[in-house]
Amino acid sequence: MPLRLVIIGGGPGGNTAATVAATLGAEVVLVESDLLGGAAHLRDCIPSKAMIATGVALEELERARAMGFAAEGKLDLTALRERVSSIEERLHSSVHDLLTSQGVRIVHGVGRLKGPHEVVVETPAGLEEIDADFIVLATGSRPRIPDFVTPDGERVLTTRQAYPPPDVPEHLVVIGSGVTGVEFTHMFGALGSRVTLIVSRQQVLPLKDPEVAAVLEEEFLRRGVRLLKGARASAVERDGDVVRVRCDDGRVAEGSHAVLAVGSVPNSEGLGLADAGVEVDERGYVPINRHGQSNVPHIYVAGDLAGKLPLSSVASMQGRKIAEHVMGLHTREHRHLDYDKAASAIFTDPEIADVGLAEAEAFSLGRKIRVTKVPFSSNAKALIDGDPRGFVKILSDPATGVVLGGSIVGRNAAELISVLAVAVTCRLTVVDIVDSLLVHPSLAESLTEAAS
Numbered sequence: 001m002p003l004r005l006v007i008i009g010g011g012p013g014g015n016t017a018a019t020v021a022a023t024l025g026a027e028v029v030l031v032e033s034d035l036l037g038g039a040a041h042l043r044d045c046i047p048s049k050a051m052i053a054t055g056v057a058l059e060e061l062e063r064a065r066a067m068g069f070a071a072e073g074k075l076d077l078t079a080l081r082e083r084v085s086s087i088e089e090r091l092h093s094s095v096h097d098l099l100t101s102q103g104v105r106i107v108h109g110v111g112r113l114k115g116p117h118e119v120v121v122e123t124p125a126g127l128e129e130i131d132a133d134f135i136v137l138a139t140g141s142r143p144r145i146p147d148f149v150t151p152d153g154e155r156v157l158t159t160r161q162a163y164p165p166p167d168v169p170e171h172l173v174v175i176g177s178g179v180t181g182v183e184f185t186h187m188f189g190a191l192g193s194r195v196t197l198i199v200s201r202q203q204v205l206p207l208k209d210p211e212v213a214a215v216l217e218e219e220f221l222r223r224g225v226r227l228l229k230g231a232r233a234s235a236v237e238r239d240g241d242v243v244r245v246r247c248d249d250g251r252v253a254e255g256s257h258a259v260l261a262v263g264s265v266p267n268s269e270g271l272g273l274a275d276a277g278v279e280v281d282e283r284g285y286v287p288i289n290r291h292g293q294s295n296v297p298h299i300y301v302a303g304d305l306a307g308k309l310p311l312s313s314v315a316s317m318q319g320r321k322i323a324e325h326v327m328g329l330h331t332r333e334h335r336h337l338d339y340d341k342a343a344s345a346i347f348t349d350p351e352i353a354d355v356g357l358a359e360a361e362a363f364s365l366g367r368k369i370r371v372t373k374v375p376f377s378s379n380a381k382a383l384i385d386g387d388p389r390g391f392v393k394i395l396s397d398p399a400t401g402v403v404l405g406g407s408i409v410g411r412n413a414a415e416l417i418s419v420l421a422v423a424v425t426c427r428l429t430v431v432d433i434v435d436s437l438l439v440h441p442s443l444a445e446s447l448t449e450a451a452s
């Protein structure tokens with residue numbers, strides 16, 4: 001009899017686990033309360049990137065003008081909204097088709113654990129109980145709402161309420177300057193909003209390399225973004241069409257709208273975790289071991305709910321590794337997921353991407369590293385494209401030349417970082433990069449130069 005796997009949540013963590021396990025021969029049921037594809041496709045990653053792409057296209061028109069092409073751009077918000085919906089719809093359908101083509105049974109409804117081997121789903125037709133040999137929980141997370149604010153969905157918004165907008169906010173106050181905060185600053189700035197960014201520390205992207213953050217801050221200032229540094233929002237008030245964000249040091253940021261970008265919380269309530277003996281940590285995440293198992297070995301967790309790295313790419317990879325582990329494939333060529341080697345990108349202009357060891361981390365570990373940095377201003381393709389901003393930085397082991405990490409700031413950084421991600425994962429050396437015959441002219445040539 002095939003092994004029975006029940007998955008709650010159809011985002012990247014859940015749907016990848018479902019597809020891989022079904023391909024490997026499991027009988028899979030996937031429970032989803034909303035549309036397949038998850039918050040990743042419908043509320044977070046994809047809609048934000050689709051809107052950013054529209055902003056980039058508007059900026060390309062500016063660049064085209066600088067290159068001698070007379071072009072005018074005007075934002076059409078209706079077309080933008082239709083475009084975002086059509087991308088979401090296509091992604092949703094492709095996930096649905098992939099799952100059904102692999103024989104995954106999809107149950108629409110809200111799922112929870114009823115016991116260690118039983119899931120109960122509230123469907124529109126009533127309760128359905130499903131027995132399972134193995135269970136994967138992949139219910140994701142949602143925006144964190146601090147106690148000092150109540151979003152009204154009109155002018156005081158969570159990230160999920162901010163797009164696609166009915167109108168471009170005249171003046172947006174972005175609370176939080178981590179990845180989501182800077183992407184929203186860039187996104188709405190490019191669409192025409194004035195933006196004030198509340199930065200609780202002295203640098204945007206406080207966890208990133210200061211040189212990387214400096215390029216972005218410079219770009220924000222050039223575009224007229226107001227940076228309120230060292231300020232923590234402590235109250236948000238709405239007065240008609242005006243929103244005031246009060247900071248703990250007495251400063252006030254006033255705008256037409258405010259958006260909260262202050263992290264996320266896991267969707268672990270109401271999941272029946274206690275009924276199945278699954279432990280959660282003090283923040284509500286479900287701790288996992290390196291195979292993705294909770295403290296109950298046949299109950300696995302993929303994606304944001306596990307509280308590791310909140311990225312779609314990580315959620316999908318966790319889903320795949322879990323399916324392989326459930327199906328007994330981990331004994332062969334199985335590599336454990338190494339979170340320290342995950343590449344990530346920030347879709348601002350210029351783009352920012354990094355992977356592996358960071359300089360500050362190496363310093364705090366007292367680890368000897370070789371750091372090489374090359375600006376795009378010496379790259380022929382960057383000059384041809386009219387965008388020589390940013391740089392490539394590679395960190396390697398001075399004794400062996402093994403690539404340990406790197407950062408890229410500039411055009412197409414999110415694509416270029418893949419080269420360094422493969423190098424870090426496969427333990428390639430700087431010589432391996434230097435010896436690769438790359439295309440000329442290309443931005444990737446700066447990687448070869450930095451590796452030399």
Ligand SMILES: Cc1cc2nc3c(=O)[nH]c(=O)nc-3n(C[C@H](O)[C@H](O)[C@H](O)COP(=O)(O)OP(=O)(O)OC[C@H]3O[C@@H](n4cnc5c(N)ncnc54)[C@H](O)[C@@H]3O)c2cc1C
Nearest residue numbers: 009011013033038039040044045111140303304310311312
């Ligand atoms: C603004 C923003 C932008 C982002 N951009 C990126 C990016 O560019 N790149 C990137 O890699 N990551 C990005 N992320 C992070 C990414 O969206 C998440 O890491 C990813 O969605 C996590 O996937 P998941 O499978 O854990 O959960 P989700 O994608 O949240 O999916 C969980 C699913 O479970 C369903 N569900 C929840 N509870 C139940 C229940 N009880 N029963 C049935 N179904 C249930 C939900 O409806 C949902 O469909 C972004 C996040 C934000 C907030």
